[in-house]
Amino acid sequence: MSAKAAAGTTYDVAIAGGGYVGLSLALALKSADPSMGVVVIDPKPMDILHKDPRASAIAAAASRMLDQLGIWQDILPSAQPINEMIVTDSKLRDAVRPVFLTFGGETTEGEPFAHMVPNGVMLPALYAAAKDRGVAFAAPDTAASFKSGPDSVSLSLASGAALEARLLVAADGVRSKLRDLAGIRTVHWDYGQSGIVTTVSHERPHEGRAEEHFLPAGPFAILPLPGNRSSLVWTEKTDDARRLVASDDFTFEMELERRFGHHLGTLQLAGPRNAYPLGLTLARDFVRPRFALAGDAAHGIHPIAGQGLNMGFKDVAALAEVLVTARRLGQDVGAFDVLERYQRWRRFDAFQMGVVTDVLNRLFSNDNDILRAARDFGLGLVERMPSLKTRFIKEAAGFAGPVPRLLTGEPI
Known part of the structure; x- marks a missing residue:
């Protein structure tokens, strides 16, 4: 069973961040090697995880990993499969939005x-499984500073406690404090956009169909949830997003209806609405001696392709495989040559996805008629090339490139 983090104990791996990435990494490590000492540090009490009202798109590869970790069957009854996806490109005032691209599910x-x-189902499932496997927790608490030595890294927590570990993994988000303390620089720019996230109910069933409408201000994604409900990721210029989130329900629903359309009947807000600033953040390095980045701390990308969380799960699968393999060979899990294997595996893929999402956002988030004609021609071309569509589906499902064992559903 889990325990409180113990001073005087040298853990094999300390993970700063108890979100999807941190919890799944802890669970993956303990599942593959129960003797490994793993501690998770998070500023929030872990028992409030079920209160997150949002939902996340989980690619097929990630669901295979969660199945291998023993929690997918607990999550599945609350999950909604995406059976189809359509892509449109139009102006906001257009009465008809022609479908340029469709994907089978x-x-x-x-x-x-x-x-x-x-999220309110997946996060508690990850926490319960990690706790059951013996992961230790320091929560609520924060890693305030750290110092890497020849054999371990010393962590000072905000509470005044101290911990020792052979490796510190920063999974503390796109504004990672630990990344800055490690001296890792980033490539970063702001898009001047914010993503409005909310849930709506609608009169007619969605039949498991996801929709991505490319509008001048940015993509407007409709993602199916169980029942007659959908999750929205609605991109707007930041000032407009703030205005919309602060508006009354009637104004918000009127603006929502202009973008959503009437194909699913009457709409009604079914959850809180929040706006999150969008930008590109890529860490120049993923590792330092006895230190590694994972998830958004390593790469924060535009949600246009829905791959942010799934890239974090790729980090988890790759890092867990590298660390467990090294330990089985009697190697130090915090040694720089071990961590470089993880960096070689994940850094190029993250940079590549960052560039792709950046180009897509710049190409589609505008009202230029010449660019619209060019991109619509490109979408139509992809629609007529089954082999290319199959490749895109493989990428969206998380099976492109060298895939870690967990993402294929195999144990480490």
């Missing part, structure tokens, strides 16, 4: 390329 027979999963 299966990677293999009976396996959708993604599911929508409520």
Whole structure:
């Protein structure tokens, strides 16, 4: 069973951040090697995780990993498979939005390329499983500073406590304090956009269809949830997003209806609305001696392709495989040559996805008629090339490139 983090104990791995990435990494390490000492540090009490009202798109590869970690069957009854995806490109005032691209929803027979999963189900499942496997927790608490030595890293926590570990993993988000303390520089720019996230109910069933409408201000994604509900990721210029979030329900719903359309009948807000600033943040290095980045601390990208969280799960699968393999060979999990294997595996892929999402956002978030004609021609071309569509589905499902064992559903 789990325990409180103990002073005087030298853990194998300390993980700063108890979100999806931190918890799944802790669970993956303890599942593969129960003797490994793992501690998770998070500023929030872990028992409030079920209160997150949002939902996340989980690619097929990530669901295979969660199945291998023993929690997918607990999550699945609350998940909504994405059976189809359509892409449109139009102006906001256009009465008709022609569909330029459609994707079937299966990677293999009976396996959708993604599911929508409520955060309030997935996070508690990860926490319960990690706790059951013996992961230690220091929460609520924060890693305030650290110092890497030849054999371990010393952490000073905000509470005044101190911890020792052979490796510190920063999974503390896109504004990672630990990344800055490690002296890792980033490539960063702001898009001047914010993503409005909320949930709506609608009169007619969505039939498991996801929609991405490219509008001049940015993509407007409709993602199916169980029942007649959908999760929205609505991109607007930051000032407009703030105005919309601060508006009354009637004004918000009127603006929402202009973008959503009437194909699913009457709409009604079914959850809180929040806006999150969008930008690109890529760490120049993913590792330092006895230190590694994972998840948004390593790469924060635009949600246009829905790959942010799934990239974090790729980090988890790759880092867990590298660390567990090294330990089985009698190597030091915090040694720089071990961590460089993880960096070689993940850094190029993260930079590549960052560039792709950046180009897509710049190409589609505008009202230029010449660019619209060019991109619509490109979308139509992809629609007529089954092999290219299959490649895109493989990428969206998380199976492109060298895939860690957990993402194929195999144990480490």
